[in-house]
Amino acid sequence: MRASLYLRVTVGQRAVWSSQTPVEPCYRVHMRCALLVFTLLLGLVGPATPVDAEAPAQTQQVDLRVGCFNAWLIPIVSSDRSARRARMPKALRAFGLDVLCLQEVWSAGDQRTLAKALRKEFPHAVRGGGGLMILSRHRVSGKTWIPFPHYPGLSLPEQLARKGILEATVHTPAGAVRVVNSHLALAFGRNNPRSKQLAFLLRRLDKQRHLPLVLAADLNTWPVESGRLTREYRSMLATGLIDAKPPTKDASGRYDPGQPTRIGWPRPAVKSNRGYYPDHVLFRSSRSHALALRSFRFALDDRATALSDHNLLCAHFTLTRRKTPEAR
Numbered sequence: 001m002r003a004s005l006y007l008r009v010t011v012g013q014r015a016v017w018s019s020q021t022p023v024e025p026c027y028r029v030h031m032r033c034a035l036l037v038f039t040l041l042l043g044l045v046g047p048a049t050p051v052d053a054e055a056p057a058q059t060q061q062v063d064l065r066v067g068c069f070n071a072w073l074i075p076i077v078s079s080d081r082s083a084r085r086a087r088m089p090k091a092l093r094a095f096g097l098d099v100l101c102l103q104e105v106w107s108a109g110d111q112r113t114l115a116k117a118l119r120k121e122f123p124h125a126v127r128g129g130g131g132l133m134i135l136s137r138h139r140v141s142g143k144t145w146i147p148f149p150h151y152p153g154l155s156l157p158e159q160l161a162r163k164g165i166l167e168a169t170v171h172t173p174a175g176a177v178r179v180v181n182s183h184l185a186l187a188f189g190r191n192n193p194r195s196k197q198l199a200f201l202l203r204r205l206d207k208q209r210h211l212p213l214v215l216a217a218d219l220n221t222w223p224v225e226s227g228r229l230t231r232e233y234r235s236m237l238a239t240g241l242i243d244a245k246p247p248t249k250d251a252s253g254r255y256d257p258g259q260p261t262r263i264g265w266p267r268p269a270v271k272s273n274r275g276y277y278p279d280h281v282l283f284r285s286s287r288s289h290a291l292a293l294r295s296f297r298f299a300l301d302d303r304a305t306a307l308s309d310h311n312l313l314c315a316h317f318t319l320t321r322r323k324t325p326e327a328r
Contacts, residue, residue, distance in 0.1 A: 062174035063294070064317040065096060068216035068281050070103040070183075070310035072265070073110045073131075079265055084307045085110060089117035091300060091307055095314055097121075099170055101181040101216035102133040106161075128166035132181050142169040148185075148200060151193035158185040163197070165204055169211065174319045175289050178208055182217040194220055198232055202239050212291040212319065213284045215241065218310070220278040223247050227254035241282040244296045244315040259298055262310045267303040281315045290320045 069092070072078050073085055092100065100122060105111050111133055115125040122135035128145035147164035167180040182201055187194040198221060205213065223233040224247050237243070247255040260275025285291045294316040301311040 059173045061318060061320045062172050063098075064172060064177065064214075064291075064319050065098045066179070066214050066216055066281060066315045066317065067092070067095060067097040067100040068103075068181075068218075068279055068313040068315075069100065069300075070218045070262070070279060070308060071105050071110075071114075072308040072310060073105050073107070075107050085113065088114065088307055091305070092312075093118060093121045095299060095312070097314065098137045098172075099179055099214070099216075100133075100135040101179065102131075102135070103181070103183045103218045104131045105133050106131040126166065126168045128164065128181075130161055130163040130166075130183055132164070132166040132183060134166060134168050134179055134181050136168070136170050136179070138173075139171045140168040141171065142167070144168070146204065148197045151196045153187065153193045154185060155187070158187070158193070161185075165201060172319055174321055176211055177289075177291070177319060178211040178213045180205065180213065180215045180217070182215070182219065184218070184220045186220050195232060198235070202235065205241070206239060210286055210288065212286045212289045213241075214291070214315075214317070215280070215282045216313070216315075218279050221280070222257070222277050223280075224255045224257040224277070227256075229255055236280075236282060240284050242284065242293070244281040244283065244293055245313070259301075259311075261298070261313065263301070263306070265306075265309040267306045269303055271302050279310060279313055281313050283315070283317065288322055290318075290322060292318045292320070294318055 071085070071088065073081055075081070078084075100118075102114070105114060111127050114133070115122075115127070115135065118135055119125075122137055124136040124138065124140045126134040126136070126140060126143045128134075129147060132145075134140070144167050145164060147162055150159070163183045163185060165180060165182045167178065170177045170179050184197045184201070185192075185194040198219065201219075205215065221232045221236075222230055223243070224230065229247065245258060247257045249255050257277050259273060260277055261279035262276040264275065281296070283291050283293065296316070297314050299305070299312040299314055300307050
């Protein structure tokens with residue numbers, strides 16, 4: 001009795017194709033040769049790579065300049081909105097930023113206008129709800145928009161604003177960085193809805209710790225009250241976040257928050273330290289990459305240059321791949 005040969009192709013333990021009829025002896029050697037060549041080719045090509053997989057880093061270290069700017073482009077409400085928006089692209093491109101996190105770009109039309117005008121400097125634009133945008137010089141992936149849950153006590157304007165968290169992974173030549181933008185509610189008092197939004201944000205930031213992180217956001221959270229660090233500000237630092245412009249401490253132990261980030265509109269003729277401190281740039285390294293602050297500055301912060309009731313925050317980082325991953 002002559003044994004019959006059936007052909008079967010498997011991936012792992014699963015058969016993906018098999019012949020329905022016996023293979024004639026004259027073709028057996030040819031098929032075996034073809035299968036051998038096919039197997040060798042699979043070994044050369046290797047498994048498929050996901051589209052968003054991190055490409056091999058090209059350099060050991062790279063500069064990363066991040067901006068945070070509440071543009072105050074609220075239709076009907078914001079003063080001089082059209083004139084200020086028209087001046088923004090030229091002013092913003094002058095700082096050589098690699099990533100720009102924008103808040104309060106409320107209308108889709110304004111978002112499209114700014115993204116188009118800044119396309120040369122920031123070819124990658126991520127738009128979310130709640131007036132948030134992330135513009136990047138480098139390729140981005142993992143774009144995610146998460147609205148905050150509804151918390152009792154939110155005012156009607158805050159409910160209509162539908163604020164939340166916008167994040168993306170920015171792929172620099174030295175590796176990937178997680179960039180997070182957000183805008184919290186304007187609310188005060190202990191256990192107010194903004195405090196709950198901040199707690200929600202910090203829980204979100206606690207994920208994906210394998211990536212270095214930059215949070216550039218209008219948190220409506222004051223770092224200092226009556227010379228002491230606020231409870232909410234301390235909760236941010238407790239997660240391992242580092243403030244790019246932390247409050248300074250004097251000899252008596254009192255803290256000074258420094259230059260305000262929100263002044264108002266129109267700007268006063270003489271620059272002063274009267275204002276508010278809602279905007280922040282915070283960062284955190286990862287086991288594989290060190291994120292170090294080189295410099296920090298305020299810009300668009302006087303009557304001649306201001307384009308919003310908020311200042312532009314500019315943080316200059318160095319991202320370095322560690323030769324040996326840091327132990328936790």
